[in-house]
Amino acid sequence: MPSRTARLVSAARWWAALVGGGFFAQRAAAVDAALTSAGAEQVVLLGAGLDRRASELLAGTPVFSVDRPGLLAAPGAGLEWDLREPGWATALVDRGLEPVATAYVLEGLAMYLPESSLRAVLDEIPRADGSTVLVTCPGNGFSRWVMGWVARALGEPFQNSLGPASVGALLVDVGWLRVGRSPAAGRWGLREVLLQGWTP
Secondary structure, three states, rough: OOOOHHHHHHHHHHHHHHOOOHHHHHHHHHHHHHHHOOOEEEEEEOOOOOOOOOOOOOOOOOEEEEOOOOOOOOOOOOEEEEOOOOOOHHHHOOOOOOOEEEEEEEEOOOOOOHHHHHHHHHHHHOOOOOOOEEEEEEHHHHHHHHHHHHHHOOOOOOOOOOOOHHHHHHHHHHHOEEEEEEEEEOOEEEEEEEEEEEOO
């Protein structure tokens, strides 16, 4: 059985290949295109991490970034919140989130939340007219296995094994309508899917 060090080295190589091979860039481009076409008046990045959209693609649009303490690209400019806990939406309203058409982005986040927490996050999202939610997830079993193994080896294991059909069902379950599905990224047999739900 490979040592922990060997597993980490192998996982790091896979991660570097995914980044260097453009897999995550493809996913980001798919989300960017959906964001651009959504025409939202404000954007909420859930699990924002090091996302730079606020200063690049979305310059001039109000952007609210949410992630666990210590993970935001610009600490102090976003809301530090563990999304496994309720209340983040109210906290954003207190920070100026308006009841207008809003795009909520969960890029690369869904698999890191337990299913119950993912459901709670999707349910807590305010649904002003014209709002949309964008969620990415692994597109097939092979992708979930490879990406899940890499994440686990790097110390951030996936918290659910939901595929696109299950995530889409969750969106419908909590009230998002007209859920669409499109490819987000694909390379070496790995697939990632972008799901989008709209308000009525």
